[in-house]
Amino acid sequence: MSLALQTFSTVKDANAALQVSGTLYLGGGTLVIRAANEGDVSVSNLIRVTEPSLSAISVSNGKARLGASVTMAAIARQPELAPLAPAARAVGGPAIRNMATVGGNLFAPAPYGDFAVALLALDASVATEDGETPMEAFLAGRDAGRAIVTAVEFSLPRAESFRFLKVSRVKPKGISVLSIAALLQRTADGTVTSARIALGCMADRPMRAKAAEKALLGHKLTAEEIAPALSAASDGIAPITDPIASAWYRGQVLPVHLGRLLLS
Ligand SMILES: Cc1cc2nc3c(=O)[nH]c(=O)nc-3n(C[C@H](O)[C@H](O)[C@H](O)COP(=O)(O)OP(=O)(O)OC[C@H]3O[C@@H](n4cnc5c(N)ncnc54)[C@H](O)[C@@H]3O)c2cc1C
Numbered sequence: 110m111s112l113a114l115q116t117f118s119t120v121k122d123a124n125a126a127l128q129v130s131g132t133l134y135l136g137g138g139t140l141v142i143r144a145a146n147e148g149d150v151s152v153s154n155l156i157r158v159t160e161p162s163l164s165a166i167s168v169s170n171g172k173a174r175l176g177a178s179v180t181m182a183a184i185a186r187q188p189e190l191a192p193l194a195p196a197a198r199a200v201g202g203p204a205i206r207n208m209a210t211v212g213g214n215l216f217a218p219a220p221y222g223d224f225a226v227a228l229l230a231l232d233a234s235v236a237t238e239d240g241e242t243p244m245e246a247f248l249a250g251r252d253a254g255r256a257i258v259t260a261v262e263f264s265l266p267r268a269e270s271f272r273f274l275k276v277s278r279v280k281p282k283g284i285s286v287l288s289i290a291a292l293l294q295r296t297a298d299g300t301v302t303s304a305r306i307a308l309g310c311m312a313d314r315p316m317r318a319k320a321a322e323k324a325l326l327g328h329k330l331t332a333e334e335i336a337p338a339l340s341a342a343s344d345g346i347a348p349i350t351d352p353i354a355s356a357w358y359r360g361q362v363l364p365v366h367l368g369r370l371l372l373s
Contacts, residue, residue, distance in 0.1 A: 112145055114155045120238055120257050123158045127255055132156060134257055136213035137180060139205055140221070163212075163259060166190070173265050177212030177258045181224065184211070192271045196227035196290065199275040202282035212258045216251060219310045219349045220284045226315045227273055229307035230290035233263035248314050266292055274370045275309075276362070278353060285310050286354045287363060289370050299329045306367070310359055311346040320344035321367065335371050339364040 114135070117123040127134060132154040135141055145152065163178040168189040175184065184190050184197035185206065200209050200223050214224040215235065228244050235247040237256040244261075247254075272291045277283035288309035294302045304325045306318040320341035328334040348359035 112153060112155060114157065117156065117158050118160065120158055120160055120163070120259055123156050124238055124257055126154075126156050127257065129154065134212075136178065136210040137208035139201070139209050140213060140217060158257065168265065171265055172262060174260050174262045175211050176260050177210060179211050181206040181209045181211075181214075184224075189265070192266050192268050193224075193227060196224050196273045196275075196288075199223040199273070199285075199288065205282075211261055215247070215258060215261075219313050219315075220286075220351055220353060222309055222315055223275055223285055223288045226288045226307045226309040227290040228261055228263065229315045229317065230273075230292045230305050231263040231266060231271070232292075232305060233261045236260040236262065245317065248316075251314070270294055272370050272373065274366060274373075276366050284353060287311065287348075287359055287366060289367055291370060293325070293330075293371075295330075301325045301328055301330065306342075308342075308346070308363070310354075311348050311363065313349060316346070318342050318344070318346075318367070325371075330371050332368070332372065335368060338371070339368050342367050 115126060117126065126132060131152060133141060133152045135155040135157045141155065163176040165176045166179055166183065166187055167174045173190060181197040181200045185194045200206055200214065211224065214222055229248065233244045234241040235244055236259045239256060270293055275288040276286045278286060290307045292305040296302055304322040306322050307315050308318055309315050321338040324338035324341045325335065342364050343360055346360060348356040350356045
């Protein structure tokens with residue numbers, strides 16, 4: 110079966126073309142083209158857009174805006190995005206990172222979506238032609254939407270307030286057993302005043318560990334004081350099973366790795 114590729118210079122025209130059945134947006138193609146090569150015949154038309162804003166990175170006044178076509182490699186080499194570099198470098202090996210885009214990562218099913226886990230912890234907003242949607246709501250509705258994502262925007266975290274961890278079995282570029290991102294604000298004496306924790310592989314898409322977030326408030330990051338948060342971390346999870354790890358295993362090791370991240 111043939112696969113047609115159409116290139117548009119504007120997102121508006123591409124969004125219109127995307128409404129035709131059998132049509133899919135092409136980001137870096139690391140998932141879409143692999144699926145086609147493996148025999149997925151559900152897609153007959155691919156759409157791409159050359160609008161320059163999709164590939165732009167802008168950082169100003171503590172805010173970062175990443176065009177949806179920005180690659181993981183571009184993020185990892187941008188000094189102003191240093192707090193995000195570990196999450197960008199967690200995606201595949203160098204060849205994948207050169208192609209893999211921010212937009213594509215938002216749609217990648219678990220065990221993929223490591224960068225999206227970081228964006229969820231950062232409370233990023235996701236831009237389409239229709240406006241901006243908070244990351245959590247975007248993820249919940251991503252299967253229904255067909256609009257092209259144009260950018261993500263978030264407040265740049267201070268390096269000491271943002272933590273990211275990917276656990277894999279094949280180093281350095283294996284896929285995730287799980288990934289965790291945490292944005293923690295603390296007072297001068299180390300008491301947690303706000304916490305956002307996002308988990309990868311604990312559902313089919315990134316999710317928040319809301320009970321653990323709540324259990325951290327008012328506490329310091331010591332082994333004793335984080336214990337209730339670790340117990341609460343499994344609240345509401347439905348981990349995936351794949352050849353890398355079973356759901357049971359992922360659930361068992363989540364508190365261990367969350368504990369390591371919080372104590373690091
Ligand atoms: C060998 C290998 C290793 C990998 N390792 C990892 C890993 O460690 N961690 C990880 O997170 N991922 C991994 N991936 C998955 C994938 O490379 C990344 O998730 C990547 O970010 C997907 O982006 P893409 O641009 O290639 O997506 P594409 O393949 O182009 O698209 C994926 C999906 O997203 C949609 N899409 C893409 N961009 C947009 C947009 N702007 N608006 C609307 N829809 C859009 C497409 O229509 C498609 O449905 C791996 C993939 C491979 C093949």
